[in-house]
Amino acid sequence: MRTIFVTGGAGFIGSAFIHLILETTTDVEIVDFDALTYAGNPENLKGLDPARHRFVKGDICDKAAVLDALPDGAEAVFNFAAESHVDRSISSAGEFVLTNVLGTQVLLDAARAKKVKRFVQISTDEVMGSLPDDSNLYFTELSPLKPNSPYAASKAAAEHFVRAARETFGLDTVITRCGNNYGPRQFPEKLIPLMIANAMNDEPLPVYGDGRNVRDWIYVEDHARAIWLACERGRAGEIYNIGARNEQYNIDVVKTILDILGKPHSLIKFVADRLGHDRRYAIEADKTENELGWRPLTSWEDGLRRTIDWYRENQAWVDHIRNGAYRDYYRKMYGELS
Numbered sequence: 001m002r003t004i005f006v007t008g009g010a011g012f013i014g015s016a017f018i019h020l021i022l023e024t025t026t027d028v029e030i031v032d033f034d035a036l037t038y039a040g041n042p043e044n045l046k047g048l049d050p051a052r053h054r055f056v057k058g059d060i061c062d063k064a065a066v067l068d069a070l071p072d073g074a075e076a077v078f079n080f081a082a083e084s085h086v087d088r089s090i091s092s093a094g095e096f097v098l099t100n101v102l103g104t105q106v107l108l109d110a111a112r113a114k115k116v117k118r119f120v121q122i123s124t125d126e127v128m129g130s131l132p133d134d135s136n137l138y139f140t141e142l143s144p145l146k147p148n149s150p151y152a153a154s155k156a157a158a159e160h161f162v163r164a165a166r167e168t169f170g171l172d173t174v175i176t177r178c179g180n181n182y183g184p185r186q187f188p189e190k191l192i193p194l195m196i197a198n199a200m201n202d203e204p205l206p207v208y209g210d211g212r213n214v215r216d217w218i219y220v221e222d223h224a225r226a227i228w229l230a231c232e233r234g235r236a237g238e239i240y241n242i243g244a245r246n247e248q249y250n251i252d253v254v255k256t257i258l259d260i261l262g263k264p265h266s267l268i269k270f271v272a273d274r275l276g277h278d279r280r281y282a283i284e285a286d287k288t289e290n291e292l293g294w295r296p297l298t299s300w301e302d303g304l305r306r307t308i309d310w311y312r313e314n315q316a317w318v319d320h321i322r323n324g325a326y327r328d329y330y331r332k333m334y335g336e337l338s
């Protein structure tokens with residue numbers, strides 16, 4: 001058995017990664033280390049084989065807890081744990097600096113101390129800033145880091161610490177940078193699950209600004225597979241951009257969701273734009289495709305339908321979140337909408 005250490009495994013992408021690895025390998029066991037913040041949901045880990053998945057509740061900023069949980073000579077650390085919502089980083093950046101920057105450094109130190117074979121940092125295209133509207137420019141691995149939000153700045157800082165660990169200490173590191181993910185189990189503060197959940201409840205759908213911001217969407221399982229291949233086949237010290245060549249205007253995403261659910265476009269409500277809202281993200285994934293032999297397997301149409309079906313079939317999962325503290329946060333961000 002090869003042991004991997006996954007942080008943030010109770011979140012959206014981390015849990016998708018764990019489900020995928022346990023389903024598609026037979027020789028991997030996982031230590032899943034997660035602080036269970038508002039975004040971490042133990043329900044995301046239901047049904048996993050306890051013989052190959054061990055959950056440890058802990059904070060990546062807590063050095064002693066990390067050293068205690070991280071097995072000696074582990075095959076890899078996959079660092080998914082993060083504060084991940086841009087709006088929250090605009091309201092309060094401190095937690096982002098702690099978890100995303102300090103937490104990453106704690107993990108890098110622990111990985112060296114425990115002689116971990118490879119450190120995989122899950123980063124984001126947002127570290128590269130924003131591209132001009134309707135241009136034919138794309139983010140590549142050589143694009144300069146120009147983060148615009150506190151979230152993106154914290155993820156860019158984390159990348160610098162990962163690079164420094166490689167250059168200074170020779171740690172075997174790989175960084176992946178992906179675009180916007182969608183799929184089952186995404187916390188309903190992010191665009192797609194927020195719109196699905198509101199539409200299902202006949203509540204207004206808040207769209208920032210003119211709705212013409214462009215995001216490059218990828219189905220979460222395709223992202224998870226690319227991360228695994230980056231660990232298995234990637235070259236040490238390299239960065240791999242991950243994208244499905246699927247640019248969409250936010251407003252078109254929202255209209256498509258309403259159409260699939262058979263709800264009227266009159267539910268759309270334009271609200272004041274997010275501060276510093278990046279206009280366009282678009283990823284060139286040639287290096288990842290060529291070096292890792294990876295391709296996205298899920299089309300936008302299939303992925304969106306599967307996602308909507310999942311939310312329809314798991315209304316209790318959404319209700320659970322929507323009844324709780326999430327509602328207070330929602331009111332603070334968008335005001336009373338209904």
Ligand SMILES: NC(=O)c1ccc[n+]([C@@H]2O[C@H](COP(=O)([O-])OP(=O)(O)OC[C@H]3O[C@@H](n4cnc5c(N)ncnc54)[C@H](O)[C@@H]3O)[C@@H](O)[C@H]2O)c1
Nearest residue numbers: 008010011012013035036037039040059060081082084181
């Ligand atoms: N969601 C996207 O579209 C996207 C795109 C590219 C990259 N990413 C990156 O992928 C990673 C996962 O994103 P996500 O959307 O699944 O996030 P998420 O917010 O759904 O999950 C984050 C998880 O990390 C845990 N966590 C937070 N702080 C922690 C701490 N201090 N110690 C231990 N665990 C902690 C949470 O409990 C939660 O389970 C993040 O690093 C994010 O930057 C996300």
